[in-house]
Amino acid sequence: MNWLNYHHLLYFWTVAREGSLAAAGERLGLSASTLSMQVHSLERSLGIQLFERSGRRLSLTDAGRQAVRYADDIFNLGREFVDTMKGRVDPSLRLNVGVVDGVPKLVAYRLLAPVLSRPSLRWVCMEGTLDILLTRLSSHDLDLVISDAPIPPHAHTRAFNHPLGQCGVSFFASKRQASGLRRRFPGSLNSVNWLLPTKSNSLRRSLDRWFEAHLVRPQVVGEFDDSALLKVFAQQGLGCFAGPTAIEREICRQYQVAVVGRADIKEQFFAITMQRKFHHPGVQALVDSARHDLLKLSPT
Numbered sequence: 001m002n003w004l005n006y007h008h009l010l011y012f013w014t015v016a017r018e019g020s021l022a023a024a025g026e027r028l029g030l031s032a033s034t035l036s037m038q039v040h041s042l043e044r045s046l047g048i049q050l051f052e053r054s055g056r057r058l059s060l061t062d063a064g065r066q067a068v069r070y071a072d073d074i075f076n077l078g079r080e081f082v083d084t085m086k087g088r089v090d091p092s093l094r095l096n097v098g099v100v101d102g103v104p105k106l107v108a109y110r111l112l113a114p115v116l117s118r119p120s121l122r123w124v125c126m127e128g129t130l131d132i133l134l135t136r137l138s139s140h141d142l143d144l145v146i147s148d149a150p151i152p153p154h155a156h157t158r159a160f161n162h163p164l165g166q167c168g169v170s171f172f173a174s175k176r177q178a179s180g181l182r183r184r185f186p187g188s189l190n191s192v193n194w195l196l197p198t199k200s201n202s203l204r205r206s207l208d209r210w211f212e213a214h215l216v217r218p219q220v221v222g223e224f225d226d227s228a229l230l231k232v233f234a235q236q237g238l239g240c241f242a243g244p245t246a247i248e249r250e251i252c253r254q255y256q257v258a259v260v261g262r263a264d265i266k267e268q269f270f271a272i273t274m275q276r277k278f279h280h281p282g283v284q285a286l287v288d289s290a291r292h293d294l295l296k297l298s299p300t
Contacts, residue, residue, distance in 0.1 A: 006074075008042035011035050012050060013071040016060060095123045095282035098133035098145040102201040105228040106247045106254070107269065111146055111164070114289040115282050123282070134159065137274060144283050145272040149202040162271040164290040168245035169203070169265040174237040178258035181240070185261040186214045193239035194218040195230050206265045207242055231255045 014035075015024040021032035028035070043050050050064035060068065095115055099108045108125075115123055126133070126142070133145045134157040150161040171189070173181055181188040189211075196218070197204040211218055221239050224230035234241045235255040243251050244267050252258060271287050278284040 008038050009071055011038040012042050015039060016068045093121050095121060096142045098126050098136060098142045100130050100147040101127050101225055102148050103146055104244060106250050107244055111286060111290050114285040121282055143280050147270045147272055150270050151272060159272050159274050160276050162287055164269045164271055166266040166268045169242050169263045169267055170245045170248050171240055171242055171260040172251060172257040173240045173260050175258045178260045181260045186216060189216045191217060191219050193221045195222045195234050195239040195241045196220055198223045198225050203267055210263050210265055
């Protein structure tokens with residue numbers, strides 16, 4: 001196994017952060033020529049070019065930018081390790097959460113609320129596709145993943161689904177448009193402009209089945225991976241959209257829209273962890289709160 005030379009990585013990381021060999025040398029107490037040789041050694045060991053050189057100017061290559069991200073994680077974790085070993089940080093007070101990009105941002109916030117209310121708990125929130133987040137979960141970069149779908153059968157990660165509950169789905173439109181659409185709901189939704197999640201999203205599949213069952217032919221003008229971006233477009237009156245009934249009031253207030261009607265669709269949410277039992281108090285608090293509060297709310 002080829003071990004990484006962490007001194008070389010530190011020198012590279014400092015040069016990248018400081019922007020030049022001279023500034024990094026000043027910070028580290030080393031000459032620019034020494035730093036240059038150390039960075040060259042790291043490049044040779046990795047077999048890649050980390051910097052592009054033009055005279056005295058340095059700019060990161062694509063590989064260099066990726067290396068910086070890894071170095072950030074490595075040295076931040078190193079500082080945390082030292083603090084923990086010296087008794088300055090309780091390792092159980094850090095919670096790393098992955099949120100699947102199809103989960104509405106307001107739902108994610110409400111789910112994380114009991115964690116945010118703990119002043120001694122440091123939390124990190126990441127967003128991505130379910131596949132990517134499951135990979136990070138299996139490598140223990142994450143303590144749990146919040147998802148709008150369970151682990152798919154084809155997933156290689158051996159993890160556990162913990163249902164948080166389910167809630168209904170409501171339809172929204174601009175205030176001016178919503179009042180007219182309510183009169184003949186759901187028939188009024190036929191041929192109306194719609195902003196929908198992409199077809200990989202579990203809510204989209206449920207909506208497509210609902211439209212078919214109610215003989216509604218939506219005029220799809222936009223599809224989005226990001227639920228928050230979808231709502232911003234809807235706020236400008238570009239089309240109707242769907243969202244969880246449990247956060248109806250928040251959606252209407254934040255995006256200045258109104259409810260058109262509600263569908264007999266149930267949107268589910270899950271916490272996914274590597275263990276069957278919860279060992280982290282933050283995970284336990286999040287799951288307990290979701291099961292007892294968030295997903296039992298009904299609109300008023």
